[in-house]
Amino acid sequence: MTSKNPFSFTLQATVDAGVGTARAGVIQTPHGDVETPVFMPVGTQATVKSLSPHDLLDAQAPIILANTYHLYLRPGSDLIERMGGLHRFMAWDRPILTDSGGFQVFSLAHNRKIDDEGVTFKSHIDGSTHRFTPEMVMRVEEQLGADIIMVFDECAPYPATLDYAERAMKRTHSWAERCLQSHTRSDQALFAIVQGSTYAELRRESAHVLSSLDFPGYGIGGLSVGEPKEEMHAMLEETTPLLAEHKPRYLMGVGSPEDLVECVARGIDMFDCVLPTRVARNGALLTRDGRLPIKSARYAGVDTPIEPDCDCYACRHFTLGYLHHLFRAEELLAYRLNSIHNIRFMTRTIAEIRASILDGTFPAYRQEFLARYRPTDREIAVKQRQQWLQAHGRLGKPAQ
């Protein structure tokens, strides 16, 4: 990349983690630098739920994600463009990444009909009919004006047959080329998306095909959609070694704290997930030992912060006893303080991971983190995810 390019990625350090190579780097964007690995909070509707831009800066979020599908439907990308773009609209002058709407079209929209040209679907808000094509999505993402934008892809659900997964992957490749051709804004970096479901041969093919095209970065999509963690890890181990070393790799929609550690170990640089803010609103606070259920009577009157060594606004000022009271009383402040802490937990964890890569101690960090952090019971997590997918029409018989 030349110095004139507003987007670049500099690899600063790598560590052999056995299962893959962990990396530390810096992404340069027109709205500032992003140190990697990075966790990106999700601002679906141009707001990270319950948080202001000030809260996000205070929680040290360097970049956020916004959802193209949601913003296209409401308030509309034309309107956001007229108001000066997404950064100005939501008063966030740091980097933003927009997804392409692919995942939402396949998971949230109704009556979707897919063909090689694009997808026709009905809005989940008002039932109105819309059509996304690669060219159309590029236009929408240019209107939104994020620093990093994603190609329009077809995200196969889990489980998918080999045949369907292959067709979806090939369509994704074809759409990636069309996105590359129709994208015009030089101040935006367009990332491709590797697909291939849980089939190693497809993942390898997808990484190979997309690597041959000149994208400045790569998303890895279609994972963490219901498959066992072991399958996700295996797919990453197949994929990341085939991607150009000097380009960032973004694992879409992942993940939990333990996912950060395990997927950085497998060569991932960027993450996004609604998990920290969603579970916050349900009363689960992230700590080094796992999730803390703030609603539990055991926290009534407890005069210590969530984590004594946490520097977030919630931990600096409030006790577990007060947070317990707010949550029990269904006060709006509860959702915000819980979210602030969880976002800071994620940014702090990823900063520690990065530091351990830079000083070469990542394998020990990973071991210690996983020994201490107690993940949510796998069966509960899988069940919750299945319920969510079911509720959103994603699940049924394997996609054909």
Added chain:
Amino acid sequence: MTSKNPFSFTLQATVDAGVGTARAGVIQTPHGDVETPVFMPVGTQATVKSLSPHDLLDAQAPIILANTYHLYLRPGSDLIERMGGLHRFMAWDRPILTDSGGFQVFSLAHNRKIDDEGVTFKSHIDGSTHRFTPEMVMRVEEQLGADIIMVFDECAPYPATLDYAERAMKRTHSWAERCLQSHTRSDQALFAIVQGSTYAELRRESAHVLSSLDFPGYGIGGLSVGEPKEEMHAMLEETTPLLAEHKPRYLMGVGSPEDLVECVARGIDMFDCVLPTRVARNGALLTRDGRLPIKSARYAGVDTPIEPDCDCYACRHFTLGYLHHLFRAEELLAYRLNSIHNIRFMTRTIAEIRASILDGTFPAYRQEFLARYRPTDREIAVKQRQQWLQAHGRLGKPAQ
């Protein structure tokens, strides 16, 4: 008052407003000074709904109110005392006023049974049975530890018969004496509460009787409970001239922006009301011209702040178009930004009122404010209040 007393009130200026005497002063409390007239945001459950202490400081709230009834029931005043009192519990180190729970016992609690000793009632949360006496309420308010606390009173609903209003008033006087005798904390100022419903002779008697007792300040209760504004104004005109000039006067549960102007004109120094935060959550933004309904389609894409000259966080950073989007999308940030603006509108308005008293221009300020500010249609407001009172079991036949 001696200089050793942590509480004092200094009258700084008065202005003849025709209908009464407007006053500017300063209340000194153990947690800092409060310039009057003052508007106090309401933090019912130890949080002003949707706002953090930082938000309140930024909106220049000098003192907040918390509700004794709610906090006694949940999380419990014993627990708050153990956690160091209300200031520490909610991380607010500025002045706090607690009401006595009188109003809530009569408006929210179920199955209340009143006798001369106190009131037995069932919790609106879980139906558990409790009893408030003046002595008990003093104990609870001492546990909470606010800077200004209120006597336990019987708040007659509107309309009330003369006979009932008189009995409630006399009970309030008797209870006020008992509160005075049982209150022990010298770092709290205990205010009496004038009652008497909408009967001028009762209001005069109540002011007279309570003035003969040594309270450092006076609440005026039982107004803004459904009566026409003219009646409320008439009652203030009967009451405030009889109260000691060198003690602050607090009109409880009032009010709207126009109420601030009209009641300062009638000698009131202190106000509290849920109105700015409640209407904020319903999408009504306070402006110099009246309430702005942010949900209205006319604000989509509007690229200006709520009020160009407002210095609140919402107006400094966000447009009407963005606030409209947040509210339509039911995002939690909408409730917070709307509340921040409305609180700042109230603190800014009362600061302007104060400045106009200090420089003698209050009558002109009042005239200009009322000429420009368009109150919510009276009939709508009355209907909303009646519905609220009905929903909370306050309304029915006149109290006997």
